[in-house]
Each structure stands twice: as C-alpha cells, then as structure tokens.
Amino acid sequence: MSPQIADQTERPRAEGEGAAPPALVAFQGITKIYGTGMAEVRALDGVDLTIGAGEFVAIMGPSGSGKSTCLNMIGCLDTPTSGSYRFAGVEVGTLSRNQRALLRRHYLGFVFQGYNLLKRTSALENVEMPLVYRRVPGRERRRRAHEALAAVGLQGREHHTPAELSGGQQQRVAVARAIVTAPALLLADEPTGNLDSTTSREIMDLLTELNVERGITIAMVTHEEEMATYARRIVRFLDGRIVVDRERPADRVPGGGGGLAV
Amino acid sequence: MIWSTIRLALRELGRNAMRSSLTILGIVIGVGAVISMVTLGGGATSQITGEISSLGSNLIIVRPGTQPQHGGIQVQAAPFDRADVEAIVREVPNTEAVAPMTSAPTVAVFGNANWSTTVNGTLSAYLAARDWPLARGRAFTEGEEQAGAMVCLLGATVQDELFGRQDPLGASIRLGSAACRVVGVLEARGESTFGMDQDDFILAPLRAVQRRLVGDDDVDLMFVSAQSEAATAQVQGDLERLLRQRRRIGAGQEDDFTVQDMAEIATIVESTTGVLTTFLGAIAAISLLVGGIGIMNIMLVSVTERTREIGIRLAIGAQGHEVLLQFLLESTLLSLFGGLVGIALGLGLAAVAAPWLGVPFVLDPTIIVIAFLFSGAVGILFGYVPARRAARLDPIDALRYE
Ligand SMILES: Nc1ncnc2c1ncn2[C@@H]1O[C@H](COP(=O)(O)OP(=O)(O)OP(=O)(O)O)[C@@H](O)[C@H]1O
Numbered sequence: 001m002s003p004q005i006a007d008q009t010e011r012p013r014a015e016g017e018g019a020a021p022p023a024l025v026a027f028q029g030i031t032k033i034y035g036t037g038m039a040e041v042r043a044l045d046g047v048d049l050t051i052g053a054g055e056f057v058a059i060m061g062p063s064g065s066g067k068s069t070c071l072n073m074i075g076c077l078d079t080p081t082s083g084s085y086r087f088a089g090v091e092v093g094t095l096s097r098n099q100r101a102l103l104r105r106h107y108l109g110f111v112f113q114g115y116n117l118l119k120r121t122s123a124l125e126n127v128e129m130p131l132v133y134r135r136v137p138g139r140e141r142r143r144r145a146h147e148a149l150a151a152v153g154l155q156g157r158e159h160h161t162p163a164e165l166s167g168g169q170q171q172r173v174a175v176a177r178a179i180v181t182a183p184a185l186l187l188a189d190e191p192t193g194n195l196d197s198t199t200s201r202e203i204m205d206l207l208t209e210l211n212v213e214r215g216i217t218i219a220m221v222t223h224e225e226e227m228a229t230y231a232r233r234i235v236r237f238l239d240g241r242i243v244v245d246r247e248r249p250a251d252r253v254p255g256g257g258g259g260l261a262v
Numbered sequence: 263m264i265w266s267t268i269r270l271a272l273r274e275l276g277r278n279a280m281r282s283s284l285t286i287l288g289i290v291i292g293v294g295a296v297i298s299m300v301t302l303g304g305g306a307t308s309q310i311t312g313e314i315s316s317l318g319s320n321l322i323i324v325r326p327g328t329q330p331q332h333g334g335i336q337v338q339a340a341p342f343d344r345a346d347v348e349a350i351v352r353e354v355p356n357t358e359a360v361a362p363m364t365s366a367p368t369v370a371v372f373g374n375a376n377w378s379t380t381v382n383g384t385l386s387a388y389l390a391a392r393d394w395p396l397a398r399g400r401a402f403t404e405g406e407e408q409a410g411a412m413v414c415l416l417g418a419t420v421q422d423e424l425f426g427r428q429d430p431l432g433a434s435i436r437l438g439s440a441a442c443r444v445v446g447v448l449e450a451r452g453e454s455t456f457g458m459d460q461d462d463f464i465l466a467p468l469r470a471v472q473r474r475l476v477g478d479d480d481v482d483l484m485f486v487s488a489q490s491e492a493a494t495a496q497v498q499g500d501l502e503r504l505l506r507q508r509r510r511i512g513a514g515q516e517d518d519f520t521v522q523d524m525a526e527i528a529t530i531v532e533s534t535t536g537v538l539t540t541f542l543g544a545i546a547a548i549s550l551l552v553g554g555i556g557i558m559n560i561m562l563v564s565v566t567e568r569t570r571e572i573g574i575r576l577a578i579g580a581q582g583h584e585v586l587l588q589f590l591l592e593s594t595l596l597s598l599f600g601g602l603v604g605i606a607l608g609l610g611l612a613a614v615a616a617p618w619l620g621v622p623f624v625l626d627p628t629i630i631v632i633a634f635l636f637s638g639a640v641g642i643l644f645g646y647v648p649a650r651r652a653a654r655l656d657p658i659d660a661l662r663y664e
C-alpha cells in the first residue's frame with residue numbers, strides 16, 4: 001500500500017515541471033505479457049512513454065510490434081502485466097473496471113480500426129451513443145451529434161446507416177462519434193487503414209484540425225509514413241519496445257502542437 | 263437513459279420480429295391457457311357461491327348420516343321425526359325458523375295437464391328458513407299444519423306446467439290419489455349452476471305428506487335458520503348437543519348426523535376450486551418455465567450476435583451494469599409482451615367460451631396483474647444469465663470478435 005501512495009505523491013515533482021499539471025499519459029515500465037512459458041509473448045516490454053496535453057503523436061512500427069496493445073493500454077481497455085500507468089495523475093492500476101469505464105466515458109474518444117460502428121443504426125444515433133452514457137438529454141444530444149457530423153463534413157447524411165455510407169464516410173462517422181464528447185484524448189488505431197490516399201488525407205486533415213483548433217490530444221497508430229507526417233511526434237515500436245521517439249519539424253504542422261514544451 | 267434504453271430494446275426486438283414472436287409463443291400459450299381457465303373457473307365459482315348464499319346465509323342444514331367431504335363411504339342412519347323438530351324449537355335458543363322436510367316423487371295433475379315433480383312436506387317456517395318469498399297467495403296456517411290438511415304451494419315451474427296463464431289459487435290438483443287445494447305460488451329462482459331447476463317442486467304440510475303420500479313419520483332433513491349470522495355457531499353447537507342426546511350417542515362415538523352451515527358448504531366448494539387452482543398453477547409454472555428457457559436461449563444467441571456492439575459500448579464508456587440493464591430490459595419487455603398477448607388471448611377465449619358453457623364471464627383483475635408480473639419476472643430471471651454474460655465481456659475481445 002504505502003509505497004504506491006508514496007509513488008503517487010512523489011512522481012509529479014520528479015517530472016520536474018513544478019506547478020504544471022501532470023502529463024495526460026505517463027507510462028513507467030509498462031509490460032504486457034500474453035501467454036505463459038514457451039508461448040509467452042511480450043507485447044509491450046518495459047515501455048516508458050509520456051504524452052502531454054495538446055500533443056499529436058503517431059505510433060508506428062512493424063506488424064506485431066505492440067502498437068495496438070499500447071493504444072489499448074492508453075485507452076484503459078487493457079491492463080498491464082507490470083508497470084505503472086497514470087492518466088492525468090491518476091494511477092489507472094488502482095481503478096476498478098467500472099471506474100475505468102467512467103474514465104473512458106469522460107476523457108477518451110476512440111476511433112477503432114475498421115470503424116466499428118453499430119450496424120443498422122443511423123450515423124446520428126451512432127454519434128449520439130457516447131452522449132447517452134454521459135446522460136446528456138435527448139435534444140442536446142441530437143444537437144451536438146448534428147454538430148459533430150457537420151464538423152466531419154457529413155451534413156445531410158445523418159440518417160444513413162453504415163451500410164449506406166462509403167468507407168471514408170464511415171470513418172468520418174467514427175471520428176464524429178469520438179469527438180462529440182470533446183474528449184481530452186483521442187485514440188485512433190489505423191484510422192486510414194482501409195481508405196484510399198485522398199480520403200486518408202481528408203481524415204488526417206480533420207484530425208490535425210481537431211488537434212490544432214480544439215486542442216484535443218491525439219495518439220494515432222499508423223502504418224503509413226505519409227500519415228505519420230501529420231503528427232508532431234513519432235514513436236516507433238519494435239518487439240514491444242520504443243526504439244525511436246522524436247518530434248517532427250514544426251513546419252509540417254500548421255500552428256505547431258499545443259503542449260509539446262521541449 | 264432508461265427511456266433510450268427501452269427504445270433501444272424495443273427496436274432490437276422489432277428488428278427480429280419473427281424471432282421475437284416465436285420466442286414468446288411459449289409464454290403466450292401458457293399465460294393464455296391459465297387466464298382463460300381461471301376466468302371460466304372464477305365465473306363458475308361465483309355462480310355457485312351466489313347460489314349458496316341465496317339459500318340464506320344464516321341457514322343450517324341438518325341431515326341424518328354423515329357424508330365424508332372427500333369421497334369415502336356415506337354412513338346411513340335413522341331419520342329424524344317430528345319430536346326432534348319440536349325439541350329443537352323448544353330447546354335451542356336464537357333460532358328464527360325450524361323447518362323439517364320429507365320428500366316424495368309425485369305426478370301432479372290438473373285437468374288435462376300432468377307434471378311429474380317432487381312434493382316436499384314441511385311447515386310454513388320453510389319459507390322463512392330458506393328466505394323464499396311467495397309470489398301470490400298465502401302460506402299454511404297452523405291449523406292446516408296440525409291437521410295435515412291437503413293444501414299446497416306451487417313452485418313457479420309447476421304452476422307454469424299445470425296452469426299456464428290460468429289462476430291456480432283455490433284450484434284443486436291431484437297428487438297421486440290425493441286431492442290438494444292450491445293456496446299460494448312461490449317466487450321463481452331459476453336454474454342452478456348445475457342446470458337444476460330450483461322451482462320444480464310442490465310444498466304441502468309435513469303431516470299431510472307423511473300420512474297421504476309417504477306413509478311413515480320420518481323427517482329426512484331439517485332447515486334451521488339462526489337469528490343472525492353471529493348466532494349460527496352457537497345454534498349449530500346446540501343442535502349437535504341436543505341431537506346427540508336425543509339419538510343417545512355415547513361420549514366417544516361419532517355423530518350419525520350432519521349439521522352444516524352455509525360457510526361449510528361454501529368451504530367444500532372452495533376446496534374443490536382450490537384443487538383446480540393448484541392444477542392451473544402447475545400448468546402455468548411449467549409453461550412459464552418452458553417460455554423462460556426459450557427466452558434465455560434467444561438472449562444468449564443475441565448476446566453472441568451482438569458481441570461487437572457490446573465491445574463498442576464498453577469501450578466507449580458503458581459500465582457493466584448498463585449493458586446488463588440493456589439486455590435485461592430486452593428479455594423483460596419480450597416476456598411482458600408475451601404475457602400481454604397471453605392475457606388478451608386468454609380473456610378472448612374465455613369470453614367466447616363462457617356463454618357456450620353457460621357460466622358468467624367474470625373478469626378477475628388480480629389474476630391479470632399476477633400473470634403480467636409473473637411474465638415480467640420470467641424475463642428478468644431467464645434474461646439475467648445472458649445479460650450478465652454480455653456485461654462481463656472483455657471490451658477488447660468483444661471488439662475483435664468476428
Ligand atoms: N489477446 C492476445 N493474446 C495473445 N497474444 C496477443 C494478444 N493480443 C496481441 N497479442 C500479441 O502481442 C503482440 C503485439 O500485438 P499488437 O496487436 O499490439 O500488434 P500491432 O503492433 O498492433 O500489429 P498490427 O500492426 O499488425 O496491428 C503480437 O505478437 C500479438 O500476437
């Protein structure tokens with residue numbers, strides 16, 4: 001008990017930012033092991049990662065290197081085998097399943113690999129869903145969902161179901177669903193994975209805009225170097241470890257990232 | 263939140279309308295069967311108890327011999343006699359009327375008309391004891407009772423059959439070989455539940471019937487009415503004591519006669535309907551169980567089919583209990599709907615069958631509410647396991663599920 005409490009009180013100061021708020025995401029020695037014995041897979045192997053508010057981070061690396069595992073970990077969907085993860089100063093390991101659900105509900109937005117929209121449900125209702133769990137009343141919910149759909153350029157498509165939308169449009173609905181709650185942190189797992197390059201660029205422009213204009217922190221997994229150039233910072237994984245962590249030149253991102261104070 | 267969850271559940275059920283309707287069939291049939299049976303049974307019971315209370319609620323019936331309630335042997339015993347009747351009148355306090363009765367089958371003849379019926383020898387106290395008013399004419403006088411005069415009162419059916427529209431008062435009819443003057447007509451009571459005509463009899467003074475038609479001094483039955491309902495127990499007790507003494511029944515011996523008040527007779531009827539109710543309850547339990555298993559099965563399928571949806575909801579921030587509620591609501595609405603359809607079906611069936619069976623259609627709100635609540639409970643009970651399975655899914659696994 002007591003060492004953990006000590007950790008929590010000491011670490012923010014150890015980061016040396018004085019009165020500055022704790023980083024949004026702070027991994028310390030995060031390890032995730034799947035299976036046991038011979039079949040053991042270290043999906044993450046002692047990862048230290050800090051993401052500050054306002055950053056736009058691209059997570060890259062070869063297939064199986066642990067990118068999705070890392071993103072799920074950030075999203076409090078997965079629990080580490082060992083290591084400490086603090087979200088905005090809160091030790092996630094001490095939270096119950098329900099508390100983690102509440103954390104996701106109030107602070108996180110997800111754009112899943114392969115859209116993951118509700119079938120046979122209109123775009124509007126898909127976007128409204130996170131607001132339902134936030135207990136936003138119906139009228140306000142619809143207003144905000146319309147707004148979010150307009151922000152991703154889908155006016156007039158509110159009542160289309162996913163089956164009636166193109167892949168790019170579905171991905172936009174997924175983005176709208178993720179941003180309708182104005183989350184502190186947007187997590188996107190290969191948001192352009194299934195899209196052609198034109199549509200991919202549109203989605204990336206949209207994410208950049210959200211990052212720059214609304215100050216939403218973004219962590220995005222991608223395979224494509226081109227997409228990674230939209231981010232301010234690139235983190236590369238290999239066999240569950242971070243091998244590269246560097247910022248991109250400021251000229252690539254209009255306006256420069258928000259909270260990257262180095 | 264609860265509203266949108268209900269809307270969601272309804273839509274989900276509507277999407278699989280065919281599957282949903284087949285799923286609730288078990289509950290519909292079970293609830294429908296029970297509702298129709300209980301409604302018809304309730305109609306019959308209310309009719310019977312209505313008749314029993316129309317006999318007069320303070321009425322006590324005394325007969326020789328004992329008749330075990332649930333089958334068994336009927337014990338024969340000596341009949342009563344006029345002295346017993348007189349002793350009761352003399353020694354039992356708080357009685358209003360004491361009417362002995364002896365019956366004989368007879369054929370009544372007037373002019374060309376004849377009608378085979380029963381003649382009951384009694385006293386005019388009979389009318390008070392059974393609370394049976396005269397439609398016209400008068401009762402027997404004490405003189406006629408003492409003398410065993412051949413005068414009679416006609417039941418409504420007998421008057422119709424013999425006289426039609428003619429005036430029977432003062433007319434002389436023949437009962438077997440004896441002539442008898444009509445002095446009054448009883449009010450009509452109609453048919454009993456068992457289809458028996460309650461108005462098909464003739465009343466004559468006890469002594470006249472004993473002497474001219476039966477040929478013995480026996481009293482087969484006594485009607486005693488207490489002055490109030492509160493007094494029935496005391497009157498009943500006194501009757502038993504007096505009759506045991508008069509019939510010389512020793513301390514350890516069983517009665518060889520039966521003293522029954524209307525409450526007891528009603529109890530017998532109710533115990534019969536109680537058996538019926540238990541039986542219906544068993545049918546209901548079985549059909550609801552079968553229906554519930556059907557619902558559980560379909561909900562398990564539904565949870566598996568919608569694993570991805572559950573994963574999305576959990577990832578987006580739904581808590582376990584919110585997912586649980588969503589699925590529980592679905593199963594509960596499903597079974598409640600089955601219950602409603604079953605209730606409608608059962609009532610419809612009962613409404614159609616009631617006139618055909620000759621019983622009144624009595625709507626019992628209690629059983630409807632119970633059926634509704636029970637079907638809801640089935641949905642909660644059998645929906646719980648699938649719903650919990652949904653709530654406990656791991657979000658990542660659920661999202662990956664193909
Ligand atoms: N549930 C699991 N059970 C067992 N092993 C797993 C599980 N999830 C991931 N892994 C393993 O962990 C490692 C990292 O997986 P992860 O999904 O994070 O890779 P990735 O970098 O996202 O790959 P890709 O680019 O192909 O999506 C892989 O070797 C994978 O096989």
Ligand SMILES: [Mg+2]
Binds near residue numbers: 067068069
């Ligand atoms: Mg991946």
